[in-house]
Amino acid sequence: MDGTTGDPFRSPSTVAVDLRRDMVDYITQRSDSFIADALIESEANQDVPGVEVPDDPFDTVSIFMDDFASTKRNIIGHVSGWLLTDSRNDKIDDFVQEMEATKFWPLERREAVAELLLKNINLKTRFHCPEKYENEERLEDHKAQCSFRHCANDGCRARVSVRCVKDHDAACVYKLLQCEQGYDKRLLRRDMDRHCITIYPMRPIKCPFGCDSSFPDRDLERHCTEFLQPHLLMVLKTIHKKGRSEQDLKDLAQKLEKFDGDGKLAKALDARPLTNVVKDLEAKMKGG
CATH class of the missing domain: 1.10.890 (10k-s Protein, Hypothetical Protein A; Chain A)
Structure with missing residues (x-):
């Protein structure tokens, strides 16, 4: 909202809904043609050192997002009057809370968009499973040996490649760990710092x-x-x-x-x- 063109005659939530729809349409369309565009660009730049197509889907989607944002910025950088008021920061916080409370963009919908993007841009299938099955029985058999599985830590919704499990597990915020200071307590990795700094009675x-x-x-x-x-x-x-x-x-x-x-x-x-x-x-x- 802060870096895109708003409309002083429309509410922030209306602008946000339209932006979300436009953003999803834009990055989906870009992902549809990504493979063809990548091949053309690769051939065109094969003699140019240092020019490579991003291999990580995160980097690719980041490029899509930057390009989308640039299409929403006008020449004079005009933003809605709502963003220029004295209580701008407070209103932004209120707006974010409102979006969360009203499920502006639920996690399930974001995951669906992410899965579609991943399938479209992951050329070497390093980050998703390309297998498809006609019946549930064969699908269930495949899940038991699929290279991409859900994280085993309760609360984590990540699906990770088997070869990346160790890296994910080493950083997963939902991983249960023993207190780093030797205290007889197990807690989530995301709570460890706060525990050691503010709660742990043996903290030095x-x-x-x-x-x-x-x-x-x-x-x-x-x-x-x-x-x-x-x-x-x-x-x-x-x-x-x-x-x-x-x-x-x-x-x-x-x-x-x-x-x-x-x-x-x-x-x-x-x-x-x-x-x-x-x-x-x-x-x-x-x-x-």
Whole structure:
């Protein structure tokens, strides 16, 4: 929508429906003549180095899509007034959600278009099975030994060539994996990063006070308790930048810890809250 010509007198959904229909018609027609066009182009460019017909269907369809988009851009780059409003991004997000909710282009229909394109442009049948059978029985027999099969991971709808199974399995987001950090939990590959970064209690973290330590996330409180004096010294050096010797600050750190009857110092898990607690305790010590 953003890079194609819209109509200020039509709704975005109407424009999108027309664009989808035009796009499918265009790329389907291009795919119908792809083999003949590829042979002609190959013969014409056989003496030109570096000019090759794309072997990967993804690259071929990408060319079709780019060509289609170029036919929808007019000279002055006019887009619909809907896209030029101040709340453009919000309206685009709302529009995308509306299309998903109303099943603007269901997965089944997209798969049907993809299958047709693949059959039309996959010259060497590396990415689809060309076999056809007249009855279901023979078809079922073939499926058991077909080189193209559905991914075995629950939730994945991919159909993969047997020779590409290992590559797909190594990247499939629906693959169940053991936690990379050794935690006793199995989860989908797509959830692994979030698990290790935000959920996993054994994820390694660095000391928030800047000392040269790293430890599991779950041990942060214990670390802050065990290394309270070094952390206090770091904070005191920041608060009292001048006029205090190293030994004076060490003595002050010990006094603060003794004066802290509620244990607030050890409960501060970052430099800012610890600084606030220290300032509060110093004020009370002076006032007392």
